[in-house]
Amino acid sequence: MIMIMKIKRITFNRSTNMTSNNRTEAPAHDDMPTIALTAVSSLSRSSLTTINMLVEQMTRSLPMGDIIRMVDEVQLLERQNTILQESARWTDVEFHTRIEFARERLDHEESMIAWTLEQAASLVANHNPELSDRRTSTFAIDQALRRTAEKLDKLERKLAYARQTLPxxxxxxxxxxxxxxxxxxxxxxxxxxxxxxxFRLNELLLFKTDEMARARQEHECAIVLTLIPAQGASAT
Known part of the structure; x- marks a missing residue:
């Protein structure tokens, strides 16, 4: 199964000058490599999903949810302010050159993401079609826990930012x-x-860079898991 990430278009509110980049929220288990999910036991998968759901709940509950939202808005505006400062005296030619370059990078990232996920799916389909949730792999669990840890680290960094700055x-x-x-x-x-x-293109590039890292994890999981003999796996 190929994981598809969704992103809402970044919009700008002219009355407040606030920028919103709310993205479509994926189910909690989508924070784990899809291929790894198929290789862990149902009990492990349930536990990991519960952890991710609790993290999601924490980030949406008051007051933490409001703090994280404000940190996101501050950091987004700071990035936008940097672009506005740097481009204040650019000519049309300079703008269009940078915009075209950003579009080319975005196209490249999207192509690489699609290719990497296709390779991962092909490994599973062609080399080990029996890969299923009956199999348990320490490597798969490691990868799933890695994503959960990354999510918690990201949350902690946002809270640390809120603690270390002005109110x-x-x-x-x-x-x-x-x-x-x-x-x-x-x-x-x-x-x-x-x-x-x-600015919008740069924000999409940041998102696609993260998505590319996730695609590589999918591919790494596929490479390792398809090398594990099916009969060597244990069931829960």
Missing amino acids: IAEKLRIVGVSNNVLRNAMSSPHALELALRL
Whole structure:
């Protein structure tokens, strides 16, 4: 099974100058390599899914959910402010060169993700068609736990950011004011539109880079798991 990641289009609220990049939430178990999921026992899979569901619940509950949301908005605005600062005096040619380069990189990442996932799926289908949830693999569990640990680490880094900065609500207000000033300082509305277009492409590239890392994990799992004799696996 090939995991498909979804992302909502980044939009910009002109009245508040706030940027939203809310992405479609995947089920908790989708944070584990899909191929690894098929190789762990049903008990292990259930336990890992429960852990991921609890993490999701924690990040959405008050007050943690609000803190994480504000950290995300602050960091997003800071990245946007960087683009606005750097591009304040760019010409149309400079904008279009960078936008075209970003699009080429995005196309390359998407092609590599699709190819990597196809290779992983092909390994399972052609070399070990009996791979199923009856098999248990320490490697698969390691990979699933790795993703869960990465998710917890990301959560901790966001909370650490909130602890180490100004009160996060005040920080959000300040970067929002800076964002408004930088927008108004652009040479023209057209230049602002180009800067925001480049920003959106850069955000997609960040997302695709993460998705590529996940695709590589899928491929690594497929390589290792298809080398394990089916009769050597244990059932739960």
